[in-house]
Amino acid sequence: MKQVMQIVYxxxxxxxxxxxxxxxxxxxxxxxxxxxxxxxxxxxxxxxDVTYVQRSLEDFTHYGIPGFKDADSKTSDxxxxxxxxxxxxxFNLNYAEISFYSQVDPFFDMFAVLHASTEGAEIEEAYFxxxxxxxxxxxxxxxxxSSIGRLNDKHAHYWDFADLPLVYKAxxxxxxxxxxxxxxxxxxxxxxxxxGAEALRxxxxxxxxxxxxxxxxxxxxxDANKSNVYTAFVKSSFDISNFTVLAGASGIYGTSRIxxxxxxxxxxxxxxxxxxxxxxxxxxxxxxxxxxxxxxIYLQTEYIYRNQDGDLYSYDGSINSKSNFDxxxxxxxxxxxxxxxxxxxxxxxxDLLAQNDVNTHHHLTNNLPRxxxxxxxxxxxxxxxxxxxxxxxxxxxxxxxxKPNHEIIVQANITIGAHGAHxx
Amino acid sequence: MKYKxxxxxxxxxxxxxxxxxxxxxxxxxxxxxxxxxxxxxxIAGITEQITGNSATVIxxxxxxxDPHYIVPKxxxxxxxxxxxxxxxxxxxxxxxxxxxxxxxxxxxAIITGTKGxxxxxxxxxxxxxxxxxxxxxxxxxxxxxxxxxxxxxxxxVLAKAxxxxxxxxxxxxxxxxxxxxxxxxxxxxxxxxVWDAQMTKVKGKSAxxxxxxxxxxxxRYGIHLAGTIEPVSGxxxxxxxxxxxxxxxxTVSFILQDxxxxxxxxxxxxxxxxxxxxxxxxxxGATSDANDIFSLFDAIVGRITQ
Numbered sequence: 176m177k178q179v180m181q182i183v184y185x186x187x188x189x190x191x192x193x194x195x196x197x198x199x200x201x202x203x204x205x206x207x208x209x210x211x212x213x214x215x216x217x218x219x220x221x222x223x224d225v226t227y228v229q230r231s232l233e234d235f236t237h238y239g240i241p242g243f244k245d246a247d248s249k250t251s252d253x254x255x256x257x258x259x260x261x262x263x264x265x266f267n268l269n270y271a272e273i274s275f276y277s278q279v280d281p282f283f284d285m286f287a288v289l290h291a292s293t294e295g296a297e298i299e300e301a302y303f304x305x306x307x308x309x310x311x312x313x314x315x316x317x318x319x320x321s322s323i324g325r326l327n328d329k330h331a332h333y334w335d336f337a338d339l340p341l342v343y344k345a346x347x348x349x350x351x352x353x354x355x356x357x358x359x360x361x362x363x364x365x366x367x368x369x370x371g372a373e374a375l376r377x378x379x380x381x382x383x384x385x386x387x388x389x390x391x392x393x394x395x396x397x398d399a400n401k402s403n404v405y406t407a408f409v410k411s412s413f414d415i416s417n418f419t420v421l422a423g424a425s426g427i428y429g430t431s432r433i434x435x436x437x438x439x440x441x442x443x444x445x446x447x448x449x450x451x452x453x454x455x456x457x458x459x460x461x462x463x464x465x466x467x468x469x470x471x472i473y474l475q476t477e478y479i480y481r482n483q484d485g486d487l488y489s490y491d492g493s494i495n496s497k498s499n500f501d502x503x504x505x506x507x508x509x510x511x512x513x514x515x516x517x518x519x520x521x522x523x524x525x526d527l528l529a530q531n532d533v534n535t536h537h538h539l540t541n542n543l544p545r546x547x548x549x550x551x552x553x554x555x556x557x558x559x560x561x562x563x564x565x566x567x568x569x570x571x572x573x574x575x576x577x578k579p580n581h582e583i584i585v586q587a588n589i590t591i592g593a594h595g596a597h598x599x
Numbered sequence: 600m601k602y603k604x605x606x607x608x609x610x611x612x613x614x615x616x617x618x619x620x621x622x623x624x625x626x627x628x629x630x631x632x633x634x635x636x637x638x639x640x641x642i643a644g645i646t647e648q649i650t651g652n653s654a655t656v657i658x659x660x661x662x663x664x665d666p667h668y669i670v671p672k673x674x675x676x677x678x679x680x681x682x683x684x685x686x687x688x689x690x691x692x693x694x695x696x697x698x699x700x701x702x703x704x705x706x707x708a709i710i711t712g713t714k715g716x717x718x719x720x721x722x723x724x725x726x727x728x729x730x731x732x733x734x735x736x737x738x739x740x741x742x743x744x745x746x747x748x749x750x751x752x753x754x755x756v757l758a759k760a761x762x763x764x765x766x767x768x769x770x771x772x773x774x775x776x777x778x779x780x781x782x783x784x785x786x787x788x789x790x791x792x793v794w795d796a797q798m799t800k801v802k803g804k805s806a807x808x809x810x811x812x813x814x815x816x817x818x819r820y821g822i823h824l825a826g827t828i829e830p831v832s833g834x835x836x837x838x839x840x841x842x843x844x845x846x847x848x849x850t851v852s853f854i855l856q857d858x859x860x861x862x863x864x865x866x867x868x869x870x871x872x873x874x875x876x877x878x879x880x881x882x883x884g885a886t887s888d889a890n891d892i893f894s895l896f897d898a899i900v901g902r903i904t905q
Contacts, residue, residue, distance in 0.1 A: 308707070311705045361676060361706075363680065366677055367676050367677040465670055468665035469861075554834075555834060556695075557734060595698055596696055598699045
């Protein structure tokens with residue numbers, strides 16, 4: 176066997192010697208490169224986000240928001256496989272985002288964003304949109320941030336604060352980012368009216384979920400085998416001199432399959448699961464005033480309501496039980512952001528989870544606020560440094576005591592490459 | 600009550616269809632008068648000279664704002680959605696605000712590369728085309744300086760491009776456009792000789808400007824550019840840079856200030872060295888005396904030669 180291999184190697188080296196040396200070039204003619212596709216490179220950008228965080232609650236991941244997020248270390252592991260921002264005290268590499276955009280052909284364009292961390296990379300968005308549909312229609316297909324609400328389809332580097340409003344964390348974990356299809360229509364009116372609808376897979380584990388689970392001795396809930404979540408939205412805007420008003424209303428309907436441990440073989444007392452219908456409504460309004468090219472102030476507020484109705488399965492340590500579950504929850508945020516000049520911006524944000532009516536948990540608090548402020552230095556459009564302070568009163572320990580959390584975030588957000596302009 | 604024969608869902612469907620139908624009829628009614636959207640006011644100013652009242656001409660950018668940083672208001676999407684022709688300055692002047700608006704407008708007629716999309720920069724030879732590119736040099740324009748329209752001699756070139764495109768988009772108005780175009784060019788050329796004569800007064804003088812916006816005008820009339828108030832394009836000045844400018848300022852006859860950048864640096868230099876600050880309109884409507892394409896240059900020439 177060894178001898179055969181030696182012969183093969185020898186033949187290989189001999190064949191190398193038989194090569195004719197350098198290929199003959201046409202030195203007099205201009206260099207021809209007829210198959211180069213270098214000019215078709217799409218717009219590529221990389222955005223890096225680094226923060227330094229100091230917070231008073233060191234084990235804050237073990238805290239929950241009553242009625243919204245369970246307070247224990249276990250659930251936070253499997254609930255958020257999309258890594259959360261600013262998790263560690265000290266330095267965080269929140270993400271390195273790599274985006275690609277290009278025209279596909281005369282009919283479509285395509286956009287893709289890879290969200291990379293030190294752990295690995297995942298596809299944040301990858302979708303195509305149509306460009307040739309008549310009558311003001313457009314179809315988007317792939318994985319994308321849903322266009323519901325005001326902030327949902329905005330990437331992290333475009334947020335006005337280093338973190339998302341509480342309502343987004345409470346209802347979506349982060350944002351409603353799904354695989355599916357979207358149809359939107361710009362209504363032919365003298366002012367802006369957009370109507371849109373989406374059919375989505377519905378993998379969002381905070382409000383929906385596609386994975387079924389088995390509740391021993393009671394039932395087996397199947398996996399979702401079709402699109403699980405449907406949305407519809409309308410947005411409208413008008414200007415009065417330098418004032419711009421943008422308002423939107425969105426509705427979401429979907430099936431929820433939420434397994435908080437009840438489907439596990441090693442379940443412990445308190446594990447539970449939910450299977451039922453979820454209805455959500457979002458209202459948002461932005462009012463902006465531009466003093467000139469470099470100074471503006473705007474007020475943005477968004478209200479989210481969620482009703483979940485279905486079956487709650489609970490494990491009390493010895494047996495599983497089934498009960499009716501009906502939760503009506505809502506919250507809002509209001510923020511004011513001002514740009515003082517080309518370099519500086521400041522902002523204030525008020526978060527509140529205001530309604531917390533859950534039929535299986537009486538006396539849940541209706542008042543979960545958080546207060547945030549930020550100041551930002553922008554040396555150019557491509558670099559941003561932000562100092563943010565949060566005073567968070569929404570966190571409760573497993574034993575049910577409210578612990579205020581003081582949080583200071585120093586953030587650097589840097590962009591290189593070809594990154595497209597942002598929408599309003 | 601005949602409605603009782605329909606179910607609720609059927610009724611909703613019928614109403615939606617009726618509404619949809621009305622909207623579609625509406626669009627065809629509007630389409631009778633072509634809608635031409637331009638990014639800046641000066642382009643609308645030229646276009647209106649050629650179309651007269653035969654078209655609806657809408658300019659998006661408000662003239663008091665920095666043309667690089669226009670707020671991409673959603674109301675612009677509604678305007679672009681109904682456009683038959685979009686005319687832009689190009690050379691990346693609109694890169695910070697327009698591409699996303701075009702994508703959101705869902706209007707296949709004005710996509711880049713179609714005949715409903717006209718990029719004026721293609722008809723002009725640009726200056727300051729960089730041979731190497733790095734954002735260390737600030738917000739550089741890879742295609743060269745995009746403010747070519749502030750040299751009045753480029754206006755007839757741009758007018759010809761607009762006229763020819765209008766004739767392809769609305770061929771039935773060919774005669775009207777030809778007549779208007781010829782009249783406009785005659786009138787404009789007559790003004791050009793007046794402006795050229797007036798501008799000989801400032802030939803050989805030296806100027807400072809905030810951003811490299813008036814370069815085509817300065818080159819045309821032999822005015823030397825001694826420096827810019829911003830250190831590199833798009834980056835606001837720090838006191839260190841202003842101090843450096845002071846070394847070259849003894850030769851300078853005037854400081855050219857646009858309407859949208861802060862005036863403080865220009866005023867500081869002006870007071871310290873008693874050099875006049877001349878506020879120049881950069882677009883139609885930027886100052887009250889620049890209300891069409893003719894008076895824009897009347898204002899520029901008048902203010903610079905006063």
